[in-house]
Amino acid sequence: MKELIEKYKERGFKLTPQRLAILKFLDGNTSHPTADDIYRQIKKDYPTVSFATVYNTLQMLQKKGEVAEITIDHQKKHYDPNPKPHHHIICISCNKIGDVFEDYSEALRLPYHIEEEFKPVGSHINFYGICRGCQKKHKRRN
Template sequence: MVRKIIDRYKGKGFKLTPQRLAILKFLEGNTDHPTAEDIFIEIKKKHPTVSFATVYNTVQALRDRGDLLEVTIDPERKHFDPNPSPHHHIICTACGKIGDIFVDYSAALTLPEETIKEFTPTGNHIDFHGVCRDCSTKQ
């Protein structure tokens, strides 16, 4: 896994530091939609001196390269999704758990004439709301 990550970033204008490698390892295949704090807490286990700024710098750099999506479904804070292919999300209104939805609904999302007159659409993202199984069985 580490090799794959190194191959992906080596010589691509993205300096691979131990901290960045740890962040990339944590994110690789991660579908938990961690927040910056989640990442920070995890990386601190191996790199106790890591600073929050490093986490923010790194996720910004990854987002700018298109390798990481900022997920804004939770009004409280940003979450990050290492799967850069466009997809949608569902959040549990009770516990905040976020799930991925890999369906492209674009064909059905035709915009009304008045919107087309005012905007040229370039993309879309759907926030589904719901209750997760854990929360609905719990109560």
């Protein structure tokens, strides 16, 4: 976190209170928040904060590789502040997202005819499941 702030300054970016609040909120956060989640949280301390600031900051953090967009929910983008490559599992009932820290890269070999057409640069797995809470809810209904 401190390192991040340092990196921030080194690269000539200004460290504003709003950005600091966003950085703090994201630091170690595993809730995979949306821009709106972040906005609402920051608004508590900085009532005049705007979406533009949230999106700007997220965009910058993405460029720096500190935050990744999660492509798993079509409605809204989710953001993941863990820069370590990993995968995700999403509850198909409540959309809760979990992290999957497992390296499958050895197994994910592409067929040759694909590698002729695309130079691979990465991969990401979306697992789908039903979380505990929703399993219980479903049982209750039956």
